[in-house]
Amino acid sequence: MQPLIQTENPTPVGATTLDRLALHQAGRILALGLEGAERRRLLDLGFVPGARIEVELENPLGNPRAFRVLGGVVALRTEQAARITIALENPAS
Amino acid sequence: MSTTIGAPGGNHEAPDLLGMVESARDGYGDALADDAMEAYYAEANKITSEVVDAQGRHQGLSFDRRLDRILTSRIWGFPAMILLLWGVLWLTVAGANVPSAMLATLTMEHGYNLLHAAANFLGAPGWLSGFLIDGVYLGAAWVFSVMLPPMAIFFPLFTMLEDFGYLPRVAFNLDRLFHKAGAHGKQALSMMMGLGCNAAGIVSTRIIDSPRERLIAILTNNFSICNGRWPTLILIGTIFLGALAPAGLGSLVAATSVVATCLLGVAFTFLVSAVLSRTVLRGETSTFSLELPPYRPPRIMQTLYTSLIDRTLLVLWRALIMAAPAGGIIWLISNITVADQSIAAHLIAFLSPAGWLLGLNGVILLAYVVAIPANEIIIPTILMLTLTIAIKDPSLAGMAQAGVMTEFADGNLVRRILTAGGWTTLTGINLMLFCLLHNPCSTTILTIWKETRSAKWTALATLLPLLLGIAVCATIAALVRLTS
Known part of the structure; x- marks a missing residue:
């Protein structure tokens, strides 16, 4: 049994990272490039592979930004957002 | 494989669970936790879609999302923050004057005279009544009447902002600055709480998980000017700096000097945080994940009760003992x-x-x-x-x-x-x-x-x-x- 996404190699073709999304742009989480307590904390907050995620807010200084995921809003700093791999949502859908 | 976990009516017989866990862990690593999480959320989604009726879905943006866009916007984010903080402080200072004067009359005139009359009647020696009434009693009465009204206004107002959900937005807005100082955005909250009382501010650093960043917040909390220090600043600002300005501008100059001192304290907070995080408290900056919960109407009675009991009375009691x-x-x-x-x-x-x-x-x-x-x-x-x-x-x-x-x-x-x-x-x-x-x-x-x-x-x-x-x-x- 192989998992769909290998976290050791988290950037399939056509994917990007959460920090590169523009404000109000949305995508689906592919993988979390984080480990340990940090990873569990994000999973608890709803950053689950497969979940839809949207850039909800940008603070007045540009970083951190807040993301809407699974009905909640959670702020992350850019370095952390860069560790989350995203498949861009099809604009037509 | 089946990732159904705790499904209602599911099969709960589990032969050799540990063996299954071991073999699964080898194949999955982190992905196992992800799959389990995914399954939790899928299950939660299924249950909620069955039992929760979502009514009144708004077309377009909800009130929450529109409010958030204003309170964290490039243009309005910081002005809104300063205005709200200024409003809370102004209500505290202005609102406390009258009750403070009333309490002062009650304790330092009526109570004081009554105690002296009682001491005379009992024939207490001058040194004893002086020590107990002019010293111990007056010290406690002074702190009581100067401290109680502002705290009884500041803490409920602050708790209401907290309850409404605004404070996480402040941490969100200020995180960049705290991040540069090697500290945590949530330090914004303990810093603001310190404007009411540094002891309460120190306790409120408990919301910061990383011990290193919590210590930075504790060591710099004193740079927030507490309620007990505002009166000194206002009086000295008025009679020494306000008096230097031409007539009519005096109160403006006085108010500016007080606000400038407060902002200088904020500057010292960032500066000292930065120095600490590069010297004695060096270390990895912890990760930052801050929930921005939905706004909700503050529960006024509950807020009054908890802020009066938990914060005001606790702090007042400690101050009186001292x-x-x-x-x-x-x-x-x-x-x-x-x-x-x-x-x-x-x-x-x-x-x-x-x-x-x-x-x-x-x-x-x-x-x-x-x-x-x-x-x-x-x-x-x-x-x-x-x-x-x-x-x-x-x-x-x-x-x-x-x-x-x-x-x-x-x-x-x-x-x-x-x-x-x-x-x-x-x-x-x-x-x-x-x-x-x-x-x-x-x-x-x-x-x-x-x-x-x-x-x-x-x-x-x-x-x-x-x-x-x-x-x-x-x-x-x-x-x-x-x-x-």
């Missing part, structure tokens, strides 16, 4: 005479050279030593000591009794008394700076000890702001004297 002995000590040092002079006069003479070096004077330093338990009694102690010891102006004689703390409503009179005590504009400015930069009050020191359980960090939190204050005041005094 202020009562301080009042006793002030009375004792003013009334015990050694070699033709009261102990207070000896101490002032001893502290005067250091006071001169800092652009202050011996009276101010002595007041700051005896007022370690409660900053609220700084001004009354300074006035009493100035009137009874520092000046021998016959036109001001008899306005204060040794050891009995004194205050006057008339700003011009206070200015006349202090000027007669040798005060200049430099004294006024440096007192405002020293008010910002000196050791925390004993309640706060005790709280730091309780929260850190470390003598080292408690000592650093106590001495760091004091040494900074000495350095800043001495530098300014030297510069002013060299250039004039």
Whole structure:
């Protein structure tokens, strides 16, 4: 049994990272490039592979930004957002 | 594989669960946890879609999302924050005046006279009634009437902002600045809480998970000017700096000087945080994930209850325990005479050279030593000591009794008394700076000890702001004297 996404190699073709999304742009989480307590904390907050995620807010200084995921809003700093791999949502859908 | 976990009516028989876990862990690594999480959420989604009716779905943006876009926007984010904070402080200062005056009349006139009458009736000796009534009682009554009304206004207002959901947005807005200082965005909340009371601010650092960043927040909390220090700043700003401005602009200049001192405290918070995180508290910056919960109408009654019981009464009780002995000590040092002079006069003479070096004077330093338990009694102690010891102006004689703390409503009179005590504009400015930069009050020191359980960090939190204050005041005094 192989998992769909290998976290050791988290950037399939056509994917990007959460920090590169523009404000109000949305995508689906592919993988979390984080480990340990940090990873569990994000999973608890709803950053689950497969979940839809949207850039909800940008603070007045540009970083951190807040993301809407699974009905909640959670702020992350850019370095952390860069560790989350995203498949861009099809604009037509 | 089946990832159904805890499904209603599911099969709960589990043969060799540990063996399954082991073999699954080998194949999956982190992905196993992800799959499990995914399954939890899928299951939760299924259940909610079955049992929860989502009604009244808005077209377009909800109120929450629109409000968030304003409160965190590039244009309105910071002005909204400053306006709300200014509003809370203004309501606190303005709203506390009348009840404070009423409590002062009740405790320091009626209660005080009643106690003296009772002491006379019982035939208590003068030293006993002086120590207990003029010292211990008056010290406690002073702190009670000056401290209770602002705290009973500030804490509920602050708790309501918290309850409404605004405070996480402040942490969100300010995180970039704290991040640059190597600290955590949630320090914004303990910093704001410190404007009410540093002891409460120290306790509120518990929301910061990383011990390193929590210590930074604890060590810098004293740079938030607490309720007990606002009155000193406002009075000195008014009678020394406001008086320098042309008529009509006086109150504007005074208010600006107070706000400037407060903002200087914020600047010191960032500066000292940055220095600490690069020296004694070096380390990885922890990750930052901050939930921005939906706004909700504050529960007013519950807020009033919890903020009055948990915050106001707790802080007031600690302050009273500290202020009562301080009042006793002030009375004792003013009334015990050694070699033709009261102990207070000896101490002032001893502290005067250091006071001169800092652009202050011996009276101010002595007041700051005896007022370690409660900053609220700084001004009354300074006035009493100035009137009874520092000046021998016959036109001001008899306005204060040794050891009995004194205050006057008339700003011009206070200015006349202090000027007669040798005060200049430099004294006024440096007192405002020293008010910002000196050791925390004993309640706060005790709280730091309780929260850190470390003598080292408690000592650093106590001495760091004091040494900074000495350095800043001495530098300014030297510069002013060299250039004039």
